[in-house]
Amino acid sequence: MVEVSHLTKKYGDFTAVSDLSFTIEDGLIYGFLGPNGAGKSTTMNIMTGCLSATEGEVIIEGHDIFEEPKEAKKCIGYLPEIPPLYPDLTPVEYLEFVARAKGVPSSELDEQIESVMEETGITVYANRPIKNLSKGYKQRVGIAQAIIGHPSLIILDEPTVGLDPKQIIEIRNLIKNLGKKHTVVLSSHILSEVQAICDRVMIISRGKMVAFDAPENLESLMLGEGTIEVKASCSKDIIEPVIASMEFATGYDIKEEDGGCTATVRIGSEDRQKTQAEMLRMFGEKGVPVYQITPVRASLEDVFIELTHGSSEPDAEEEEVEE
């Protein structure tokens, strides 16, 4: 378990992270989401002891990262934005160094290296210098480095940046698997990624937490009331009386189109599935030629844009400061 409380980091006059507090429970995958320069990397660097904080504290498994760095760091596996690899070493040699530094006993060394290489799929390249590996495999070596020594918390900073689509899917699956055994925190500015992998999403903007919830809750947060879109191959006159007669419809809007019309029906906070079934029954009864009926969901994208509204403009400037 990780407790971050009132974390603040200032670079001169610029505040990269401002009064951030959150708790990370065991066994879940957390997604850290925010526009570039929002303070994601800074927060992660502070959590892993790579950077000091101006104010606030980070408690990892009961150890303060600033007071007891060694004990706290033993619980963490960290993959920074740029994988910290020694190009001349082979993955085996590299992992051996990291494992020893993490205090893995010599007797378990070979076994652990073997198992993390298998888990991350780098066994084939075990004895090839890291500089000769492709970007995707370098990233895997970076992840292998983070998970060796069985830390309870794994922190990955933008683990899929710069990879091709196939590699992205592979790394995502790998992270999902990691989530079964470890607590994982990953940062990303790709929404679909967070939506696909994470159990909890933290949205951070300008160093402040703007939302912290399960992805589906964040979406429903935006929905407020549900909306259902109905497409029918008939004119407005036929469909309108039917919709008007629906008791659960709190409002509607019908647009005529070529060869039919599209109705947007607001249904309040009714049970969606039941309402949709009821709608279909009623359309059937009246013989309305409906060919498509879709619940409209606000995507995480909408939530994200809504919450971080207007903060992504001075990007370039902020990013420079973060560097």
Place this chain on the structure above:
Amino acid sequence: MLTVMRHELNMQDRSFSTYLFGFFLLETIGIAAMIYNINNKMANFEYCLSTITLVFVLIIPLITMKSIAEERKLRTDQLLYSLPLSMWDIVLGKFFATLVNFMFPMVFIAVYPLLFKRYGNVYLLTSYGSIIAFIFLGAALIAIGMFVSSLTENQGIAAGISAVIIALNYYSLDLANITSSTKQGSLLVILFFILIIGFIVRSLTKSTLAGVILAALLAAITGIVYLIKSDLFEGLVPSVMSKISFFQRFYAFVNGNFDVTAIVYYVSMTAFFLFLCVQSLEKRRYN
């Protein structure tokens, strides 16, 4: 610390500059031994060592330039920071690994006096005393090189600055002779250094006020001392400059005097620069 040392040895043994270092050290000592001991039929091996000390200007940067600068460039410093290692583990691990690579050619060199002993009367005590002092001198210079390497992420710049510092130290005695030994001259030099200290404090604390206050305080103390006892300033700068010379102290060993204070000086300088190196690494986390 042993983990870092082991890793560092593994890394350095793949680096061309480590071999270049060994090659230059063995080559220059070999040539000196050939000229002094073989051609000129002298039995004092220690003279070879004292002749070639200038070569440190070139070869110490070779083994220290990468030390920390490279970690920064590769961003592997983030790995070191996030691993459960203390800054001292990292710095000492790197230092001892570099020292081992320095000692390796010295093992061959240590055989020379024994070889020469077969053909003449070699003062073994002086020879081995000098070899030991040579190693301590090298260790202190390695610590300086590592500290410089921790200041930048460009190994070329690190090498250049270390070379200049070692060269200045090497020639500090000659420089001492040409610096002003008058009271006023010393006072000016001291005030100049106080100004530099003020700037350093300002850059470290990011507070102009702190720098100004400290510099003003130090300047006031210096001024008072100067007014009360101006004799203290007579020849101060040249004598300090000749005292800080690492190389000047080495010549005592060559002359057959095993100077324990010099060894203490080398060890404390090594510790001091390694301490600065640790601080420099720590500071990067507090930027």
